[in-house]
Amino acid sequence: MPIIRLDSLVKRYGEVQVLHGIELEMADNEFTVLVGPSGCGKSTTLRMIAGLEDVSDGEIYIGDKPVSHLEPKDRDLAMVFQDYALYPHMNVAQNISFALRLQKRPKSEIDTKVRDVADLVGLTDFLARKPGALSGGQRQRVAMARALAKDSGIFLFDEPLSNLDAKLRGQMRAELAMMSQRVEKNMIYVTHDQIEAMTLADRIVVMHGGYIQQQGTPEELFKRPANRFVAGFLGSPPMNFLTARIQEENGQIFVAGQGFRLRLDGAKAQLAGKAKAGEVILGIRPSDLRFDAEASAETSLSLNVLVSEYIGAQSVLLCECGGTNVMVELNSETPVALGQTLNFTVNPNGIHLFDQQSEEALS
């Protein structure tokens, strides 16, 4: 399968520039997810790769070939659209086989292909129906089947699950993950949903405001976010951020702010030295806080518990620390009472430090 490379890709609509020099290389057989808040330019990037939008500047390479002047049909790709984009006047079989019929493949081959693909996505019983007589999930499968039938090396998805209800979305997500392991293709998947990104991706590309913020495996991004935006975007419930200063006392390094003062050890303490003027943002994920009544003040936050959200085995506590809201995720069995001020130990590896001005992670 060809490697896709974006070289300083720029998109302008009239005077407005919406993509600012996107640099990206997608390896062979990789499931790449472009993720970011609505309006950050994910779809535009994908549509430029597809050839549905003109490239304002820069170049797209598929294999070694520059393709930005090629029509979509000459780029060897298939695409699944957010609204499925089925042909309403054709039945499921005709929808799936449209590309093959345009290629004038022999009828027997087309029939076999349609049956195989329909089987793969579980549509065999619906081949004669028009899209209007299908449910949302089934239409989604038709869109998927149509893309699969094309046998192209590159597979593009633009928020394919966002029109489904929550339960179906979870189910389709799992099916998609299974399918992506079975078929050998380069997949580029656009979503605003970080859970989809985390579960599906070999590699996540986080975008914001027309720039790439960070790219890497889900684990890299989750454990070592490059800046405050990425840290806050990935993970649910989101990371807590506290304004703080670095302090030194008796050779020990502390990060202190309204209502807390944590000791930093080893590598973290060295990082702290790089903060400009000692001003930092302390980031701690809700899952890196653990209830411990006996914890010492140097390793814990003392939080005033405001609300408890029960979500089954886990609960999310909404707490307050020196005027800032802090969320804690913990086992629902843990005995905590609302309105109390309690101590929560901070996992030393879960401490993230960001520069206050640039919001970049200290590294």
Added chain:
Amino acid sequence: MSIARVNRLSPYMFMAPAVVIMAIALIYPLGYMIWGSFRDWAPSQTIGEAEFVGLKNYITLWNDPNFHESLTVTLKFAFFVVSIEMVIGVGLALLLDRDIRGMSMLRTMLILPMMIAPVVVGLMWRYMYHPTVGTFNRTLDSLGLPRVDWLGDHALMSVIIADIWQWTPFIFILSLAALQSLPRSALEAARIDGATAWQQIIYIKLPLMMPVLIVTCLLRLIDAFKVLEVILVLTEGGPGLSTEILALRISRTATEFRELGVAAAMSNYLLLLLMLLTVGMFAFTRWQEARAARIRALAEEDS
């Protein structure tokens, strides 16, 4: 009266005034015409004084070669006019459905002919068709080509050309509206699936526009069967009966031949023809829907 009952009746109450006006303006004259078509009726008589003659008017017409001639002219006119207008109108819409600078201006200009009063259109074309000083023949002269006897030997063709000029915009704007309401993403999907511009038109755009096109075609057909002013001004039905479409013949039967009963019978033939056409068209779409539903039902039984 219970509230529920009032609620149920209120739509009918709101509709009542419109229904009354419709009844007076539509049903009454229609009934009058049907009633009159069974009588031997001169303009100087009231309808009560006219003698009842049963189906005589209809039978006379049925055997009247002039009526046949007129019917043939009407059918020919409607067929050519509507099919050519559909092809040009839809073709233009497909061509101009894109965002290029100046396109909206061009589109506005293209619908101008439709806004001109038919009588003016007739006068304008009569001038342009004039054998010696008309635009066309003067142009032919200056090109050194032989003149054409537009409103003589080729009267029907000339009348058809004028109608096409006036009514193609109607089909154009309706087709354009239909095109612009097509699902954009389905067309994008077709591009990715490998459809050329031409294949997109054949396999996606035209089939999706079809419901609008059928209604447009029907509206134009009905109109084409009733056309009067332009032809009246251009040729008055001549030479001979070569452009005497039914509407013109009806009007002449009533005014020149003073046979109101026959004119009414002729109108009813025309009405019948149009109704057959409409019913046929709707039956066709129904049949298509039913066929699709049957296929679907069959497929479900199989599964």
